[in-house]
Amino acid sequence: MLEKMGTINLDSVIEEFEAMTRDAGRVQKETLKRILRENSNSEYLQSLGLAGRTDLESFRACVPIVTHKDLEHYIQRIADGDSAPILTGTPINTISLSSGTTQGKPKYVPFNDELFDTTMQIYQTSFAFRNREYPIEGGKALQFIYSSKQFKTKGGLAAGTATTNLFRSSQYKSTMKAMQSQCCSPDEVIFGPDFHHSLYCHLLCGLLYRDEVQFVSSTFAHSIVHAFRTFEQVWEELCNDIRYGVLTSRIAAPCIRAAMSKLLKPDPALADLIHKKCSGLINWYGLIPELFPNAKYIYGIMTGSMEPYLKKLRHYGGELPLLSADYGASEGWVGANVNPKLSPKSANFAVLPNIGYFEFIPLKECTDMLEAKPVGLTEVKVGQEYEILVTNSAGFYRYRLGDVVKVVSFHNSTPELQFICRRNLLLNINIDKNTEKDLQLAVEAAANLLAEDKREVVDFTSHVDRSKEPGHYVIFWEINGEASDDTLQECCNCLDRSFVDAGYVGSRKVNSIAPLELRVLRGGTFQKILDHYLGLGAAVSQFKTPRYVGPPNDAVLRILCGNVIKSYFSSAF
Numbered sequence: 001m002l003e004k005m006g007t008i009n010l011d012s013v014i015e016e017f018e019a020m021t022r023d024a025g026r027v028q029k030e031t032l033k034r035i036l037r038e039n040s041n042s043e044y045l046q047s048l049g050l051a052g053r054t055d056l057e058s059f060r061a062c063v064p065i066v067t068h069k070d071l072e073h074y075i076q077r078i079a080d081g082d083s084a085p086i087l088t089g090t091p092i093n094t095i096s097l098s099s100g101t102t103q104g105k106p107k108y109v110p111f112n113d114e115l116f117d118t119t120m121q122i123y124q125t126s127f128a129f130r131n132r133e134y135p136i137e138g139g140k141a142l143q144f145i146y147s148s149k150q151f152k153t154k155g156g157l158a159a160g161t162a163t164t165n166l167f168r169s170s171q172y173k174s175t176m177k178a179m180q181s182q183c184c185s186p187d188e189v190i191f192g193p194d195f196h197h198s199l200y201c202h203l204l205c206g207l208l209y210r211d212e213v214q215f216v217s218s219t220f221a222h223s224i225v226h227a228f229r230t231f232e233q234v235w236e237e238l239c240n241d242i243r244y245g246v247l248t249s250r251i252a253a254p255c256i257r258a259a260m261s262k263l264l265k266p267d268p269a270l271a272d273l274i275h276k277k278c279s280g281l282i283n284w285y286g287l288i289p290e291l292f293p294n295a296k297y298i299y300g301i302m303t304g305s306m307e308p309y310l311k312k313l314r315h316y317g318g319e320l321p322l323l324s325a326d327y328g329a330s331e332g333w334v335g336a337n338v339n340p341k342l343s344p345k346s347a348n349f350a351v352l353p354n355i356g357y358f359e360f361i362p363l364k365e366c367t368d369m370l371e372a373k374p375v376g377l378t379e380v381k382v383g384q385e386y387e388i389l390v391t392n393s394a395g396f397y398r399y400r401l402g403d404v405v406k407v408v409s410f411h412n413s414t415p416e417l418q419f420i421c422r423r424n425l426l427l428n429i430n431i432d433k434n435t436e437k438d439l440q441l442a443v444e445a446a447a448n449l450l451a452e453d454k455r456e457v458v459d460f461t462s463h464v465d466r467s468k469e470p471g472h473y474v475i476f477w478e479i480n481g482e483a484s485d486d487t488l489q490e491c492c493n494c495l496d497r498s499f500v501d502a503g504y505v506g507s508r509k510v511n512s513i514a515p516l517e518l519r520v521l522r523g524g525t526f527q528k529i530l531d532h533y534l535g536l537g538a539a540v541s542q543f544k545t546p547r548y549v550g551p552p553n554d555a556v557l558r559i560l561c562g563n564v565i566k567s568y569f570s571s572a573f
């Protein structure tokens, strides 16, 4: 029997996905041909001498592997209003801002209808698989989604984060409705001028529709954790608003007040119920199912740099399943999570072979001097790690997304990828090499020591201090509450010992890297960092805490250094 949902037939979404992935090699070839044909008149492809050829050999021979930096001047011309076909055959008229948390400022990225369509395809694919395992019935979603500041570039193109470009689209709304994933907050809240106020109103809308909420979600899991940490602070104010049917006076924006007043009416019974439920919780464990009794799951990206928030998410989520969302970037999508039952730690993404042409640079085989040759989508090997290259209809050709992925299995003939980390080395002084993942594991190990004091790491980042010779690693921690000096000294030693890279351990032993330093931050420091990025045009929906703060990111380093309350040096070596 065909399962129907609004206008989306979920069974046929799955059938199409199965058919396409059974024939991934052929679909890849056709996709590459289509991309090269449709964009053959672009200045970029013309300048590379492809001369209209669309075969794989010519593509590999003529088109170089590039990074965002290589394309920056083309994208800048587009943003400045040059309407010639520069990167794509059809001129680009919208710009996305990627989160850019690593470089310190958002990057410009072209956005077009094809990117929109692939986004919908990815969302529908994972929803079809998700809904088979965890069906939801006509209802609403409590979604912590926010738009970024929107502006016009110098050339008059609309610019905002990729998620903002999506949320603005009427087609996005109708697709979400058909997927029963309609946000329970009105547009005025999603597009509100102040993120803190939007967050408050999302929570309020969720409570007003508490029986209808089918799942709780955000693009990246960080926003869900952030939302419920905020809930802990404002829950009594929320109850008050529900009791009297009036939005708190601190939210002044007339558009939000008007939209919320349409939803609010005095409801003392609901206010009492929520008050009672919150008062009965122990340390907020199981808050989400308590507030939203019909929620089936929590949904959002929980992999990669989101992993450190999983513990807190589990705490708020109680017994609710955590379902990890799909994999992509502002530049384009890669894969959908079609195995929703896997825990977030094992989540993987099946590559959709028709949304782009994908190549993979094997990482183990490359030396510092020479990089291994990229292989095609169907040539990858299970167990091997790769850097991923994307070619798609938004003007990216053999583009380094900057991510390291591992092939864990195949779905038919398309690989299922696990996200490993950003490729950039994070911490490096001399011969040591530590990645985002290494840092994450070290913090996880040390944070376990804090757990004994019933404290937790709210967020963290790192830095290399070279102000004195030899340089040393600095780890910044924000902790909820206070931990004893003894515990923190132990945590500092544990961090130092947990970087097991041979170059690091060797350098520490001979003191060519000085003792690791743990700097503890004042409560609220990472909120200041988030606010700093929002000021630059980033959106909470795409925010990822930078896990390394280096010289191009002076402003964030100043925020960090200005909020240190204690510091410890390792005595582990």
Ligand code: AMP
Pocket: 098, 099, 100, 301, 302, 303, 304, 305, 325, 326, 327, 328, 329, 330, 331, 401, 402, 403, 419, 421, 422, 542
């Ligand atoms: P943005 O620059 O805001 O477009 O973010 C894109 C980046 O977010 C990707 O290049 C990845 O590093 C990261 N990302 C996106 N999806 C996932 C995912 N499912 N798991 C882990 N990291 C992800």
